Amino acid sequence: MKVFRALGLALALVICCSANIRAEGFALNEWSARGVALSGGMIGRADDVSTLAYNAAGITQVPGTHVMGGLAFIAPMGTIVADMDKGTKYTSTKPDVWMAPHGFVSHQLNDRVWLGFASFSRFGLGNSFDSQWVGKYNMYDIGLQTISFVPTLAYKVNDTLSLSVGVEAMYAHVYRGNKIPTVTAASYPNPFDNDLQLEGSGWGVGAHLGMHMRFNDQWSMGLSYKSQVTLNLYGDVDFGYEGNNLIAKSRNLPEARDRSANATLQLPDSIAWGLAYKPLDNLSFEVGTVFTRWSTYNALNINMGDDYSSVNNKEWRDGWNFNGSVEYKPLDWWTLRAGVAYETPVVNESYSDYMMPTNGRTIMSLGTGFAWENWTLDLAYAHLWINPVDYDNTESSGIKSAGIKGGHSENVQANIYMFSVGYTF
Template identity: 65%
Template sequence: MRFVRGLCCTCALLLALSGVARAEGFALNEWSARGVSLAGGLVGRADDVSALAYNAAGITQLPGTQLMAGLAFIAPMGTIDADLLGGRKHDTTTKPATFLAPHGFVSHQLNDDFWLGLGIFSRFGVGNSYAQDWVGRYNVYDVGLQTISFVPTVAWKINDIFSVSAGVEVLYAGFYMGNKIPTMQLTAAGPSQGSDNDLQLQGDGWGVGAQFGLHMRFNEQWSVGLAYKSQVTLNIDGEVEFGRQGEPNLLATMGRVPEARNCGANATVQLPDSLALGVAYRPLDELSFEVGAVWTRWSTYNALNIYMDSGYASLNDKAARDGLNLNASVEYWPLDWWALRAGVSYETPVLNEKHADFLMPTYGRTTLGLGTGVKWNELTLDFAYAHLWIHSMDYGQTDASGLLAGPGSPSRITDAHSKNVVANIYMFSVGYSF
């Protein structure tokens, strides 16, 4: 009954928040306050219930029933520096916004050998918004991808050293995007440019994958973890709506833009699989270190193609590169009830400059995490802060639709790059042991 009560509480909280959960970036790892302050260094440690996201095999270290829930507040900001036709320059900063990423976990020990768990967290997310009249509006002015994964898991303690886990991931995603459509009308004097039309795309969908974990605790000092998350094929169905429906547009008759007719739309996105490794060392009971790496096969994200029922298709090559995240962390308990934490990570660039767009103005990132935690009897409370330095993207060679000036393009941008792109993350987690 304790497991059932904990499961119901966790699901209720996460479902209430998931409708507004958004985060800057594409791949997320804001899965617990402790994990964020340790820069993801919970694959080898895996010694609290948020291991259900980092390395679920580690829950075999947890007695009884464990419950955790919390929320991340993610505040991104960045600037696009654009060169325009005629030699002018134009800087645009994203609109200030704070996005939410919830998490919740519950585990229960069935006996000496088996554990059950449920993790609910966001693995992917994008959130960027620009002024509707900015120079890159023909590419995008507003975009959001929000996901929530439900991962029921079973873990088996094979012996005192080896534990394994397996889980089924059911992923829900909501997607929206807004961009401007240039118009051209035929007048007595010939073709004449009209005011921009507005295009809004909204949709959602489901995907299914799997997650597997391995935890090896060799002795009181050393432990190693491996965690694999499979690919998820995401099928999104939605609708396209125009600000002015039915408006004649010569560019639409030429096939350069969609005709202004509300219709259905669909897209298929291949979300990547990943493999994480963590090596943890605990020289003292109150002190631990971990180094780790996460390889993500972003090369499976090769296109973002949107097909409209009107017959128009928005085809966008991506050809992303596989990515590597390297991290290191330290945790110290100066008192039995108080912990101090710090972690740093570096992520290699994954977006291809030849197909880059303004949906994600990023080219790798460096993260510093800091945090603290307290425990009182069965209750734990963790806080974290992380600062992300997001490396600049150069758009000078991209072929993304509506981004650079050229034959048939409405854009006036000749070159562009992102700058001063950062994100601040504030996070808390509350845990309880039954």
């Protein structure tokens, strides 16, 4: 019975907030406050219930029944510098705070077998500008919201080796707003800005694999794999004005008629490795890396019917994350944490757009944890310094055709505030 109560609590924590899942980045790792404070250094440690998101094989180090849930609050900011024929224009993103929830439950069946259930967001992005900004023909509002549900089985082969397997069901909701230059018989020859709103949702399925090795009381190592997920998205396109657009064919634009739309979004697989060292009972270190196959993200093409498709080439590069962290427990009820990470650039600037004004980042994080009786509370803060994107040579639609000769993003950064609450039954 306590397993079902724990599962219900974890689901409630996630579902109540899942409608608001957004994030500055695309691949997310805000899966627990402890994990954020350690810059993702949970692959080798893997010793609390949130390891179901990082390396589920480590759940065999967590006896009994545990539940955890919480929220990340992500506050991005940045500026687009657009070089125009008549000067340079600076436009900042709209200030906002996006939320990403997480929930976990684990239960030990016997000395060998553990069951787990995780719900968290692997991917997400959110970015918005004023609807009349200079890049409005590319986009002025974009969002990708995902939530993954992952039931997991972990098996303790022996005192050294544990393995895990999980099945992932991912739900996604995507929306986009941009302007379309439109000329009608009444407005000819003067164009006006017609509003295009695209919104859709869909599901995809994937798999998770994990391995954890505890060599002795000091050294441990983990390896985890998350598969590709193919999202089949279905939705609608709505126009502010419906009617004939006299320049639609000449400029390869859609006719201004409300319609259904569909798209297939291929999200990449990743493999993570971590090595943890615990010289003292209250002190641990970890170094790790994550390899993400962003080269599978070739294009985002949207079929709008009437033989029209919105073609958005991407051609991204594979990416690496390198991280290091330290955790110190000065008192039985109090823990201090710190981490650092660097992510390599993945965006192909030949197809860069305003949807993702980021290209690699450096992360510094701090956190603390408290424990009393059966309860835990973890708090984390992270700051992201995000590399600029160059638009001088981009071929993405709605940029050069709008009279933008080039430019770049600048002062792009984000703050992350996070909490997790855990309970042991």
